[in-house]
Amino acid sequence: MQVVYDSLILLLRLFITANSRFNLKSKQALIGRSESFKVLEQFRKTYSHPAIWFHAASLGEFEQGLPLMQAMKEASPQSPLVVTFFSPSGYEQRKNHPLPDLVCYLPFDTRRNAEKFVTLLNPRLAIFIKYEYWWHMLKALHDRRIAIYTISTLFTPQHIFFKFYGGLHRQMLHFFHHIFVQTEASKKLLNNIGVRHVTVSGDTRFDRVLQTTSQPKAIEKIEAFVGDDLVLIGGSIWKEDMRVIRAFINASAGEMKFIIAPHLVDYEHIHQITSSLKVPFTLFTEEQTTSDCSVMVLDTMGLLSQTYQYGHFAYIGGAFGDGLHNILEAATFGLPLVFGNKGLYKFPEAQHLAKQGGAFPIAHGDEATAQLTKLREQPEHRATAGQINRQYVRNQAGATQIILNHIKKHEGTGI
Numbered sequence: 001m002q003v004v005y006d007s008l009i010l011l012l013r014l015f016i017t018a019n020s021r022f023n024l025k026s027k028q029a030l031i032g033r034s035e036s037f038k039v040l041e042q043f044r045k046t047y048s049h050p051a052i053w054f055h056a057a058s059l060g061e062f063e064q065g066l067p068l069m070q071a072m073k074e075a076s077p078q079s080p081l082v083v084t085f086f087s088p089s090g091y092e093q094r095k096n097h098p099l100p101d102l103v104c105y106l107p108f109d110t111r112r113n114a115e116k117f118v119t120l121l122n123p124r125l126a127i128f129i130k131y132e133y134w135w136h137m138l139k140a141l142h143d144r145r146i147a148i149y150t151i152s153t154l155f156t157p158q159h160i161f162f163k164f165y166g167g168l169h170r171q172m173l174h175f176f177h178h179i180f181v182q183t184e185a186s187k188k189l190l191n192n193i194g195v196r197h198v199t200v201s202g203d204t205r206f207d208r209v210l211q212t213t214s215q216p217k218a219i220e221k222i223e224a225f226v227g228d229d230l231v232l233i234g235g236s237i238w239k240e241d242m243r244v245i246r247a248f249i250n251a252s253a254g255e256m257k258f259i260i261a262p263h264l265v266d267y268e269h270i271h272q273i274t275s276s277l278k279v280p281f282t283l284f285t286e287e288q289t290t291s292d293c294s295v296m297v298l299d300t301m302g303l304l305s306q307t308y309q310y311g312h313f314a315y316i317g318g319a320f321g322d323g324l325h326n327i328l329e330a331a332t333f334g335l336p337l338v339f340g341n342k343g344l345y346k347f348p349e350a351q352h353l354a355k356q357g358g359a360f361p362i363a364h365g366d367e368a369t370a371q372l373t374k375l376r377e378q379p380e381h382r383a384t385a386g387q388i389n390r391q392y393v394r395n396q397a398g399a400t401q402i403i404l405n406h407i408k409k410h411e412g413t414g415i
Contacts, residue, residue, distance in 0.1 A: 001165075001167055001168040002135070002168060005135055005168055006110070009108060009109050009110060012108070013108050016029055016030055017030060025087075025088045025089065026088075028088040028091070028092060029087070029088045029091075029105065032088065032091060032104070032105040033105045033106075033107055033108065035104070035105075036084075036104045036105050036106070036107050036117070037107070037116065037117070037120065039102065039104050040102070040104065040117070040120045040121060041120060043080075043082070043101070043102045044120060044121075047080040047101065049078050049079055049080060050079060050122055050123060050124040051079060051080045051081065051082045051101075051102075051121055051122070051123045051124065052072050052073075052076065052079045052080070052081055052082070052123060052124055052125060052127070053082045053083075053084070053121060053123040053125070053126045053127065054068075054069055054081070054082070054083045054084075054100075054126075054127045054128075054129060055083075055084045055085075055086075055106060055126070055127070055128045055129065055132065056083060056084070056085055056086075056090055056129045057085070057086045057087055057090070057129070057130070057131065057132045058085065058086065058087035058089050058090035059087075059089055059090040059093050059094065060090075060326065061090070061129040061130050061131075061132075062083065062085070062090050062094050062097075062129070063205070063208055064129055064130060064152055064203070064204055064205045064208060065127070065129035065130075065151065065152070065204060066099070066208055066211075067204050067207040067208050067211060067400040068127070068151060068204055068400050068403055068404065069081060069083070069099055069100070070099065071400055071401075071404045072404070072407075073099060075404070075408065079124060080101035080102065081099060081100045081101050081102075082100060082101065082102045082103075082104075082121060082123065083097075083100040083102070083103045083104075084103075084104055084105065084106040085103070085104075085105055085106065086105070086106055086132060091103065091104075091105060093301075106134070106137070109134040109135065109136045109137055110136060111136045111140075113136070114134070114136035114137045114139070114140040115136075115140050117137070117140070118137070118140040118141055118144060118146070122144075123141075123146060124146070124147075124411070125146060125147040125148070125149065125177075125407070125411060126141050126146060126147070126148045126149070127148075127149045127150070127151060128148070128149070128150040128151075129150075129151055129152060130150075130151070130152045130153055130154065131150075131153060131154075133169060133172045133173075135168060135172060138172050138175040138176075139175060141175070142175040147177040147410070147411060148175055148176050148177050149176060149177055149178050149179075149180065149403075149407065150176055150179050150180065151180045151201070151204060151399075151403055152180065152182055152201075152202075152203045152204045152205065152399065153179060153180065153181045153182065153186065154181065154182045154183065154186055154346070154348070155181065155185075155186040155189045155190060156186075156189075156345055156346065157189065158345075161173065161189075161190075161193065162189060162192075162193065170193055170195075173190070173193075173195050174195070176197065177197070177410070178197050178198075178199065178406065178410075179195065179197060179198045179199070180198075180199050180200075180201040180399070180402070180403050180406075181198055181199070181200055181201070182200075182201075182202060182203045182348060183200065183348055184200055185348075186198075186200075187199075187200050199402070199406065201399045201402040201403050201406075202396055202397075202398060202399035202402070203349070203396065203399055204399045204400050204403070205326075205328055206328065206393055206396040206397045206398075206399065207397050207398070207399060207400045209305075209326075209328040209329050209331075209332050209393060210332060210393065210394070210397055212305050212306075212329070213305065213306075213308075213309075213329065213332045213333060216306050216309040216333075217306050219303065219306060219307065219310075221284065222259065222284075222296070222303075222307060222310055223310065225257065225259075225282075225293075225296050226257050226259070226310050227257075229256055229257040230255070230256040230257070230312050230376065231256065231257045231258070231259060231310055231311045231312050232249075232256065232257075232258050232259075232311065232312070232313055232314065232315065232372065232376075233258075233259050233260075233261070233304075233307060233308055233310070233311035233313075233314040233315075233330065233335065234258065234259065234260040234261060234314070234315050234317065235261050235304055235308070235314055235315070235316045235317060235325065235326075235329075235330060236261060236262075236263045236304070236316060236317045236318055236325035236326070237260055237261060237262050237263060237273060237315075237317040238262075238263050238269075238272075238317050238318065238320070238321050239269075239272040239273075239276075240317075240320035240321050240340075241315070241317035241318070241320060241321075241340070242272065242273055242276040243276070243365060244320070244340070244362065244364060244365040244367075244368040245315050245365070245368050245372070246276040246277070246365075247365055247368075247369050248368060248369045248372045248373065249276075249277065249279070249295065250277065250278040250279055251369075252372075252373075252376065253279035253280075253294035253295065254294065255376070256294070256376065257294055257295075257296070258294060258295045258296070259295075259296050259298065259307055259310070259311070260273055260295060260296070260297050260298065261297075261298040261303070261304045261307065262297065262298070262299075263317060263318065263325065265298075265299050265300060265301055270283075270297060270299050273297055274297060277295055279294055279295060280292050280293045280294065280295070281293055281294075281295035281296070281297060282295070282296050282297070283296070283297050283299045284296060284297065284298045284299055284300055284303070285299050285300055304329070305329045308329050308330045308333045308335060309333055311330070311333070311335050312335065312375075312382060313335050313336045313337070313338070313372070313375045313376075313382055313385075313386075314330040314335040314336070314337055314338070315337075315338045315339065315368070315372065316330060316337055316338075316339040317339070317340075318339075318340075319339050319340030319341065319342045319343060319344070319361075320340040320342055323343055323346060323347075324339055324340065324343065324344065324346075324347050324350055327339065327347075327349060327350055327353070327359070328349060328393055330389075331349075331353065331358070331359075331389035331390065331392065331393050332389075332390060332393040332394075333390070334386035334387060334389060334390035335386055335389065336358060336359070336360070336375050336381075336382055336385035336386050336389065337353065337358065337359040337360065337385075337389065338359070338360045338361075338362060338368060338371050338372055338375070339359065339360075339361060339362070340361065340362060340363075341361035341362060341363050344361060349392075349396075352392065353388070353389055353392060356388050356392065357384070357385060357388055358385045358386070358388035358389035358392065359385075359389070360385075
């Protein structure tokens with residue numbers, strides 16, 4: 001199986017190299033990885049104390065792990081904090097974040113790269129956020145008796161660990177010092193394959209979302225746009241999502257306001273959003289907003305989490321494509337939620353809120369229109385659903401402290 005794994009890593013490297021001629025993200029990833037060892041060597045000249053290493057696949061995982069990064073930095077200020085990314089989406093947006101002492105790409109997972117990387121970094125411990133299991137990196141850490149943790153992890157029966165051909169991946173799980181999972185179901189799956197070093201801690205995203213929304217920043221331009229009107233926020237919207245909500249938007253534009261945040265803010269994706277609209281719209285970056293516009297499109301990054309404070313209910317995108325996007329930011333502001341019904345087995349929070357009555361999965365445009373119309377026309381229904389969501393987020397907080405307490409117990413109070 002290791003031969004197959006190594007062959008897949010080689011194919012991945014060849015694919016990114018070939019794709020870099022046409023794709024900016026692949027080009028960024030290739031160039032960034034070529035510089036990882038250079039920046040790491042320079043880092044070692046600056047910091048002599050062993051580092052605490054966090055690995056995040058992309059931006060979402062970084063945000064998920066940020067509360068624990070902050071807690072670890074506070075508990076062990078003498079230890080430099082290193083964050084690696086696999087995806088350029090995460091690296092490009094957080095490479096200048098003030099908390100880590102070093103941010104770089106994780107090299108391709110070959111034995112030579114892994115041994116060189118771990119030898120240079122020589123971390124005190126390593127923490128992998130949610131997922132990504134790299135055989136050679138994990139083995140290099142394990143062989144050097146460096147404690148490895150994975151946090152906010154979620155397992156489903158569909159994962160390779162639970163397939164007859166998943167032997168190599170099952171072995172990776174035994175490299176971890178401890179595995180912190182989101183759910184009891186995940187723990188049971190691991191126990192069934194003989195993995196016992198597991199704790200149900202919950203999801204650190206709840207801690208993070210409460211951090212970011214506890215003191216929301218006013219956005220004057222949005223305040224002026226929404227006024228006293230009822231507002232629907234469309235978060236992380238793809239063209240597939242516009243197909244199911246466009247009828248409601250176009251029919252309701254005279255009765256309320258809409259703020260739509262495309263998942264990506266390049267010209268192509270913004271055009272996919274605006275071409276579905278039959279009513280006047282404005283872009284956030286435009287200097288002036290005309291009074292007859294009912295729709296504002298957020299054509300810039302970084303505003304969505306704070307924009308939810310101005311909404312009364314929300315449609316969250318992604319479920320009809322690569323997976324449902326973050327629903328917790330909207331939920332913590334007490335917004336009832338509507339989203340697609342595809343792939344929700346990977347998102348326990350979506351399933352829980354749907355079961356409790358705070359969220360409403362839909363299969364197509366007619367269902368979306370019906371649910372959104374009900375939320376528009378029934379304030380009591382809206383308020384009840386919103387309160388369910390707000391309370392759910394608060395009840396789920398605390399994973400960061402559970403994980404930190406465990407690590408302190410096993411690695412020492414000074415980490």
